[in-house]
Amino acid sequence: MLPGLPRPLLRGSGAPGDLRRAGRDHHARVVVGDGVAGTATRAHGADRPADPRVQAGIVVTEPEVSHVSENPAAPDPLDLPAGLLADVLSALVLDVPDRALQLLDDAELDAELRVRLRDAVQAAASTAGRAEALGDQLRSRGRWLDPDVIECYRVAFYTGPDWEAQLDNPLFARFAAKRAGLPYDKWPHYFDIYRRTLAPYVGAPVRVLEIGVFHGGGLDQLRALLGPQAVLVGMDVDPAAEAACAGRFDVAVGDQGDPEFLRSVVERFGPFDVIIDDGGHTMAQQITSIECLFPTLNDGGVYLVEDTHTSYWEPFLDADQTFMEWAKARLDDINGYHFRTEAELGVWTASVTAIHVYDSIVVLDKGRHQPPFCEVAGSGSFVYGDRITESVLLSYRASLDTRTQELQQARDFAGAALSDRQQAVDFGLAADELRSQLSAEVEQLRAELAAERERAAEDRARLAAEANLAEAERQRALVSAEIAGKQLEEVRGSASWRLGQRAKRLRRRS
Ligand SMILES: C[S@@+](CC[C@H](N)C(=O)[O-])C[C@H]1O[C@@H](n2cnc3c(N)ncnc32)[C@H](O)[C@@H]1O
Structure with missing residues (x-):
């Protein structure tokens, strides 16, 4: 962001180039001229260098009518006696408004x-209300960013309810607790916008690019909010930023107004889910960067431009x-489907899903923005009186x-088939079990049987051996x-046998 009160206020009647350089170097706050309107000229015209986007072949959106007041009215420079405002505010903070009135009277x-x-x-x-009313009065007479005016609003903020309401925001709590180290300044109302915008990415492994790194305070804040998974990359034209972040974050050194450099950063570290432009804040830088980088953002990503009050x-x-x-x-592009022909539609209509415009911050959401269509619920004839639509x-x-x-x-059928299948599976399991039982028995x-056969064979x-034996016998x-028959025949033929036979017969007769 641009520096706040602690930085010296640069006043001068510098040429646009000087003022632009001063604007780029945000270590100092810049006020044009000597506080009187009209001493600075707007930096357009023949002396302006050719648009680098055109040189790089980028389609540059033609400008719409400018609503910028070139010489913001500044009725009177504030000319309060030294120390008066500090004394008045002190009395208000101590809740003694009568003392503040006395100081003003004197x-x-x-x-x-x-x-x-x-x-x-x-x-x-209340103290906060009095301080704010005092600031309003001074602002109506002086420049918007006069330190006295801002001091009134700061007192109003810190004595009112808004400051405590912000304490549950880790970004603000961290900022408010910072009492040492390198200076780091923000407009306090940014913290809520940052938290709201980055909430979807907390704890996610997103890739984040911060344009404009300075000492790395913004990257530190992002680390605290998003967590360790986020890949945080910085880009800065000043090599000192790279040195300040060495060992903590990658920082690409180059000019955010140079499309070639921007492309190289995306090639090396991207594509990104979140891009934050807190760089040089000139119109050419902001517009060149977003026209080059937004189309490379991942869908679902966001592009946040900080300090758009520089417009x-x-x-x-x-x-x-x-x-x-x-x-x-x-804003017109995002509604392009409703009034532009197909040929007139461009990348912004197709890829910007939302634009969030805050005081000093603009956020564009990236995503597929499809042509919208209207849908009807309830009775078509009631809504349109159109029978065709209804039919x-x-x-x-x-x-x-x-x-x-x-x-x-189909679901019922599938359910039934499933249950049949289950039954079949169950049956199959039972059959398997039976089969294995039976095969064991078999x-x-x-x-x-084999043993029986063996026994039978034996x-x-x-038996065969016994039969053989019997046959042999x-x-x-x-x-x-x-042999015995032969011997008998021989015996019968002998005289002794015949005599023996006659003797036997005689004995039987006698
Ligand atoms: C306001 S500071 C950034 C602060 C930082 N984002 C933080 O929150 O702490 C702006 C930074 O933008 C850088 N810057 C200025 N012009 C630039 C350019 N053309 N390209 C890239 N960075 C630039 C400056 O060098 C400076 O460091």
Whole structure:
């Protein structure tokens, strides 16, 4: 962001180039001229260098009508006696408004201003209200960013409810607790915008690019908010930024107004989900950067441009168009589907899904923005009085009902098939079990049969051997009988046998 109060206020009647350089170097705050309107000229015209976007072949959106006041009215420079405002504010902070009124009465003041400041102190009932009313009065007479005016608003903020309400924001709490190290300044109302914009990326492994790094305070804040998974990369024209972040963050050194450099950063570290432009804040820088980088953002990403109030400050007006004019044109683009022909539609209509415009910050959401269509619920004839629409809608609904029924039937069928299948599976399991039981039994029977067969074979062999033996015995017996027959014949033929036979017969007769 641009520096706040602690930095010295640069006043001068510098040429636009000097003021632009001063604007780029945000270590100092810049006010054009000597506080009187009209001493600075806007930096457009023949002396302006050719637009680098055109040189790089980028389609540059033509400027819309400028609404920038080139010489913001500054009625009177504030000319309060030294120390008066600090004393008045101290009295208010201590809640002694009468003392503040006394101080105003005693001071050497323009009569009309005295009345206005007294009215402010008396108008409100709280310290914060009185300080804010005082700031409003001073602002109506001086420049918007006069340190006295800002001091009133700062007191109002820190004595009012807004400051405590912000404490649950880790970004603000961290900022408020910072009491050492390198200086780091922000407009406090940015913290809420940052938290809201970056909430979807907290804890996610997103890639973030910060344009304008300075000492790395912004990158530190982003690390604290997003967590360790986020890949944080910086870009700065000043090599000192790279040195300041060495060992903590990668920082690409180069000019955000140079499209080639921007592309090289995306190639090296991107594509990014979040891009934050807190760089040089000139119109050409902001517009060149967003036109080059937004199309490379991942869908679902955001592009945040900080300090867009520079669109209203002379030193930063180095293009034909302010950044806010550029952003206003995007408001038309986002509605492009409703009034542009196909040929007129561009990348912004197709890829910007939302634009968030805050005081000093603009956020563009990236995503696929498809052509919208209107849908009807309830009775078409009631909504449009258009029977065709209604009949189309009704037939659509009827076909939807049919499809729903078919779907249900298919589901039922699938459910039944599934349960059949389950049964089959269960049955299959039981059959498997039975099969294995049976095969075990068969195996056992086979074994028993084989043993039985072996035994039978042995018996057969034994019987055969016995039969052989018996046959041999019979043969032997036959041979013996034959021999005995022969011997008998021989005996019968002998005289002794015959005599023996006669003697036997005689004995039987006698
Ligand atoms: C306001 S500071 C950034 C502060 C930082 N974002 C933070 O929150 O702490 C602006 C930075 O932008 C850098 N800058 C200025 N012109 C630039 C350019 N053309 N390209 C890149 N960076 C630039 C400056 O060098 C400076 O460091």
